[in-house]
Amino acid sequence: MLELGATDGATPVGEDLISDTTEAQFMDDVIEASKLTPIIVDFWAPWCGPCKALGPLLEDAVNAAGGKVRMVKLDVDHAPMVAQQLNIQSIPTVYAFWQGQPVDGFQGAITPAEVQAFIKRAAAFAVDEDGGLADALAAAEEMLEAGAAEDAAQTFSAILGEDGNNAAAFGGLARAHIAMDDLDQAEAILNGAPAEISDAPEIESVRAQIALIQQAAETGPVNELRARLEGNPDDLQTRFDLALAMHGSGDVEAAVDELLEIFRRDRDWNAGAAKTQLFTVFESLSPQDPIALAGRRRLSSMIFV
Numbered sequence: 001m002l003e004l005g006a007t008d009g010a011t012p013v014g015e016d017l018i019s020d021t022t023e024a025q026f027m028d029d030v031i032e033a034s035k036l037t038p039i040i041v042d043f044w045a046p047w048c049g050p051c052k053a054l055g056p057l058l059e060d061a062v063n064a065a066g067g068k069v070r071m072v073k074l075d076v077d078h079a080p081m082v083a084q085q086l087n088i089q090s091i092p093t094v095y096a097f098w099q100g101q102p103v104d105g106f107q108g109a110i111t112p113a114e115v116q117a118f119i120k121r122a123a124a125f126a127v128d129e130d131g132g133l134a135d136a137l138a139a140a141e142e143m144l145e146a147g148a149a150e151d152a153a154q155t156f157s158a159i160l161g162e163d164g165n166n167a168a169a170f171g172g173l174a175r176a177h178i179a180m181d182d183l184d185q186a187e188a189i190l191n192g193a194p195a196e197i198s199d200a201p202e203i204e205s206v207r208a209q210i211a212l213i214q215q216a217a218e219t220g221p222v223n224e225l226r227a228r229l230e231g232n233p234d235d236l237q238t239r240f241d242l243a244l245a246m247h248g249s250g251d252v253e254a255a256v257d258e259l260l261e262i263f264r265r266d267r268d269w270n271a272g273a274a275k276t277q278l279f280t281v282f283e284s285l286s287p288q289d290p291i292a293l294a295g296r297r298r299l300s301s302m303i304f305v
Helices: 026-035 049-064 080-085 112-124 134-145 149-162 167-179 183-191 201-216 222-231 236-248 252-265 273-284 290-303
Strands: 018-021 039-044 070-075 093-098 101-107
Touching (some): 026 070, 149 167, 201 273, 222 236, 236 273, 252 273, 252 290, 273 290
Parallel strands (some): 018 070, 039 070
Antiparallel strands (some): 039 093
């Protein structure tokens, strides 16, 4: 591992799963792209000998993953702002990004076996757990969206009868009970999920929904909080409570706006509560939800300024 600042030549990269990025393209190539596929970011420099040794190992492992992950290489000499924001002080440094956030990483040289294990962990974030029951899952989701929560619950239960490790079905069944105002049963369903899928995105998303519902129940009426905030726009606690109440009333976009405003005014307020709450909101939404996409983009633009 080398400290930043020396010189030598670069490692070539592939054209399909592996590409170069720049500081200007970082949000598109990493933050946005990671909402669909885990993105491995290799922070390197042309002068870094260990980077040249590690690069081919990463490339081989990414190619072997067969499209489950992608990799971009970022020359830190030309990306000082990104390096500073991510606290990269030495290279090689490698991060795995998923849903716009770094979820795993390491610094320095590691063995080929460790590289393969790292790529495998990253790929697991996007593993499809439908167990071959995609049509049934889609039908259950349509029922739930149409308001037929009981029918959806029965379908999700039937799927679990065929595949007891189906994270999407566990999450769907819990959401069906939320729609039936049975929050306790929704929590019980999630708590009963097998350990190997207990932290799957489909389940974590519903946990986030439950947390938001519980938080909203502890806040005051939206109109009262809005009036209080109009009297003192600098009251960040009231703005935060208003965001919780707005989300509880179904106005998710307005809640995100208020949380982003808190972050803009003071990103460190209450130990970064606004940023944490934003992540909870984003996690409760589907990756392609327009509110989540726009909110993540706005938050990222504030972070990488």
